[in-house]
Amino acid sequence: MNKHKYTLLTLLILLFVFQSANAQLLPVDTVFNKKKLTAVVTVGSTVLVGTVVALNYAWYSDYPRSPWHEFNDNDEWLQMDKMGHLTTSYFLGKVGYDLLRWSGVSHKKSIWYGGSMGLVYLTSIEILDAFSTNWGFSWGDMAANTIGAGLYMGQAALWKEQRIAMKFSFHQTDYADIRPDLLGSTYIENLIKDYNGQTYWASVNIYSFLKKESRFPKWLNVAVGYGAEGMVGSYYNPSNLPHFDRYRQYYLSLDIDFTRIPTKSKFLKTILNGLSFIKFPMPTIEFSEKGAHFYPIYF
Secondary structure (H helix, E strand, C coil): CCCCCCHHHHHHHHHHHHHHHHHCCCCCCCCCHHHHHHHHHHHHHHHHHHHHHHHHCCHHHHHEEECCEECCCCCCCHHHHHHHHHHHHHHHHHHHHHHHHCCCCHHHHHHHHHHHHHHHHHHHHHHHHCCCCCCCCHHHHHHHHHHHHHHHHHHHHHHHCCCCEEEEECCCCHHHHHCCCCCCCCCCHHHHHHHHHHHEEEEEHHHHCCCCCCCCCCCCEEEEEEEECCCCCCCCCCCCCCCCEEEEEEEEEEEEHHHCCCCCCHHHHHHHHCCCCCCCCEEEEECCCCEEEEEEEEC
């Protein structure tokens, strides 16, 4: 598995667990609660440090170590891996903020300490890269990590809500059948490995930019997405494989903001909150060098 795919794997595991818990466990506490904060710090640190340690043993231990060095991987996968870093950093920041607010930590401190959780976590992975011969410290990755954290923290500071949310969607492609060793041979492996089927979205909540008396649906968003296709190699496609044009894709679509759907059901809140990082399948227009294409439903 390409090491960078672990960022998406971490995103999917941590976000579903934490986001599902948020609906049941994380109403904002207006009074500082030391016991809650202790629990948050203990559990959060254990999970995040544990995943870094597990990654170190599961991946980096199989490759030789080296002194600190840098590595320019900005041209890999038509920057799809950078979008993965940005999205992971954004959502881990959301998780960190919500956990601290539940503990009664102030809004401002929760932004700085919780909102930067993704940046801290992903920086630790970059440091592992820096001492691995096969990779190196990537300033491109760090830029994406910083943008993701800044996107969450900036909105939380400016609006006290997320009007522009990063989201993710996926569909299987035929490219994985050509290189199952690199792009995966099962659905779960494809989800993690095949950048051709991944799309990263910025989902904008229109209602939040309108006057409060507006009748525009609170839950209806407009989303712009980024993807890429034709990739059966990281920098280039091997010459011994069928030829595919590598190209970027841009999308325009509608979306649903699950967190703004009103319900009194705790169970339904749990499900909706746990799925809030997934772009809902909707009619979509794709723009690329190959022209425009309309999808009645796009995953």
